[in-house]
Amino acid sequence: MSTVSMTEIVDALREAREAHIEKLKDWLRIPSVSTDSTRKDEVRRAGEFIRDELVDAGFAVRLDETPGHPVALGKWDGAPGAPTLLVYGHYDVQPPEPLELWRHGAFEPTVEGENLIARGATDDKGQALALVLGIGEVLRRRGSLPVNVTFLIEGEEEIGSPNLEPYIREHADELKADIALISDCSQFGPGLPAITVGLKGLCYLQIDLTGPNRDLHSGSFGGAVDNPANVLATMISRLKDDDGRVLIPGFYDKVRELTDEDRAAIRALPFSEEEFARDLEVDALHGEKGYGTLERKWARPTLDVNGLLSGWTGEGAKTVLPSRAMAKFSMRLVADQHPDEIAEMTKAFLRELCPPTCTMEISIDHGAEPVLVDPTNPWLAVASRAVERGFGKAPVMIREGGSIPVVSVLKQVLGIDTILLGLGLPDDNAHSPNEKFHLPDYQRGIETAAWLLEEMAGS
Numbered sequence: 172m173s174t175v176s177m178t179e180i181v182d183a184l185r186e187a188r189e190a191h192i193e194k195l196k197d198w199l200r201i202p203s204v205s206t207d208s209t210r211k212d213e214v215r216r217a218g219e220f221i222r223d224e225l226v227d228a229g230f231a232v233r234l235d236e237t238p239g240h241p242v243a244l245g246k247w248d249g250a251p252g253a254p255t256l257l258v259y260g261h262y263d264v265q266p267p268e269p270l271e272l273w274r275h276g277a278f279e280p281t282v283e284g285e286n287l288i289a290r291g292a293t294d295d296k297g298q299a300l301a302l303v304l305g306i307g308e309v310l311r312r313r314g315s316l317p318v319n320v321t322f323l324i325e326g327e328e329e330i331g332s333p334n335l336e337p338y339i340r341e342h343a344d345e346l347k348a349d350i351a352l353i354s355d356c357s358q359f360g361p362g363l364p365a366i367t368v369g370l371k372g373l374c375y376l377q378i379d380l381t382g383p384n385r386d387l388h389s390g391s392f393g394g395a396v397d398n399p400a401n402v403l404a405t406m407i408s409r410l411k412d413d414d415g416r417v418l419i420p421g422f423y424d425k426v427r428e429l430t431d432e433d434r435a436a437i438r439a440l441p442f443s444e445e446e447f448a449r450d451l452e453v454d455a456l457h458g459e460k461g462y463g464t465l466e467r468k469w470a471r472p473t474l475d476v477n478g479l480l481s482g483w484t485g486e487g488a489k490t491v492l493p494s495r496a497m498a499k500f501s502m503r504l505v506a507d508q509h510p511d512e513i514a515e516m517t518k519a520f521l522r523e524l525c526p527p528t529c530t531m532e533i534s535i536d537h538g539a540e541p542v543l544v545d546p547t548n549p550w551l552a553v554a555s556r557a558v559e560r561g562f563g564k565a566p567v568m569i570r571e572g573g574s575i576p577v578v579s580v581l582k583q584v585l586g587i588d589t590i591l592l593g594l595g596l597p598d599d600n601a602h603s604p605n606e607k608f609h610l611p612d613y614q615r616g617i618e619t620a621a622w623l624l625e626e627m628a629g630s
């Protein structure tokens with residue numbers, strides 16, 4: 172048994188508060204936008220940063236190459252017979268655009284009051300670093316951990332983790348664990364920590380429509396030649412009905428319905444639709460008829476246009492009948508929908524909808540499987556106790572509408588469930604301008620990570 176107590180470790184973590192904030196700022200200054208091919212070197216630098224941090228803490232670390240961005244793998248396995256925790260995080264971030272809406276440079280981390288503002292602050296550098304620092308401090312102080320820990324920190328989450336499944340299959344032996352831990356989501360609200368037991372899946376498509384072989388004068392040709400922009404708008408309008416139901420045949424076939432208990436548990440959470448609408452400055456909310464806002468956000472599949480492009484979008488008017496039109500749209504899926512099956516159904520339906528006046532190309536961007544963790548998994552109770560110590564309050568069980576592709580891969584390939592322990596807040600502006608991380612939650616997250624090892628060893 173180590174002589175360094177948890178009290179001493181927590182004290183040390185509190186003394187290091189400022190240093191930990193500076194460390195996070197250093198990481199956030201690296202613009203690791205995984206989707207931007209001109210920033211490949213910066214993405215790698217962000218991977219090297221976390222590799223060095225793991226080395227410093229005393230883990231055996233490699234930065235493994237993949238066909239895309241590298242994976243940082245850190246291991247400490249000096250507790251034979253004790254359980255193994257696999258900690259996942261991602262060091263890549265979303266593009267910062269639109270830049271003009273940021274109050275400070277997206278990659279110039281700035282503290283405003285209790286928040287740190289920068290791209291990646293909450294998603295996911297702040298949350299991932301909290302776990303590395305909390306667990307790292309235990310190893311630094313004691314020279315050992317009460318359980319085995321493996322870190323898997325990748326650089327391609329925001330582009331759908333295209334190379335991670337083959338990586339995990341190839342390194343399945345090294346990655347073997349009893350349970351995974353991911354902090355890449357949020358608490359239910361300020362002062363209301365949560366463990367997430369459901370994530371949505373994703374099926375992302377792009378349609379390219381071509382009409383006439385060139386842009387045309389809309390007076391000379393309008394009415395005689397079909398307009399791909401009009402066609403695209405009509406096609407999109409046929410994907411959902413007025414009640415917000417998706418009209419793709421077969422779309423709902425595998426949807427697992429909420430049970431009465433699920434609905435009661437959701438209703439028991441403190442949530443105000445009015446406040447939610449007020450924060451977004453909309454006069455009315457919208458969604459599938461027959462369901463409440465949280466039910467739609469967490470447990471009902473959705474379809475949304477993510478991007479539209481056609482014709483003249485510059486200043487003033489140009490009377491043109493465009494030759495081409497493009498839409499990107501995605502469907503968020505719930506258990507037990509499967510992204511490949513949904514993609515096939517959607518393609519077939521789009522082919523039916525497309526008139527002979529246009530040619531259509533459909534491409535599939537990326538996908539992720541939905542996730543439902545068994546809420547009675549005993550590791551969740553262990554994690555709840557750690558949250559109670561770190562946050563001073565027991566977590567509620569929630570679901571989220573976002574996707575984390577690795578979670579279903581961990582289940583399928585390694586056979587393990589994941590504790591989704593969100594340190595962020597719902598208004599952190601992930602993927603938006605002025606992304607932030609609430610620094611007191613950074614601290615609580617760091618301490619919770621240290622406590623989790625203790626709780627795991629004692630269970």
Ligand code: BES
Nearest residue numbers: 294329330331355356539571572573574
């Ligand atoms: N951190 C998010 C996932 C998330 C968002 C969880 C909101 C819970 C609530 C993650 O980095 C992310 O944005 N994932 C992508 C995955 C996609 C590219 C396959 C997403 O959900 O859009």
Ligand code: ZN
Nearest residue numbers: 294295328355
């Ligand atoms: Zn993320």
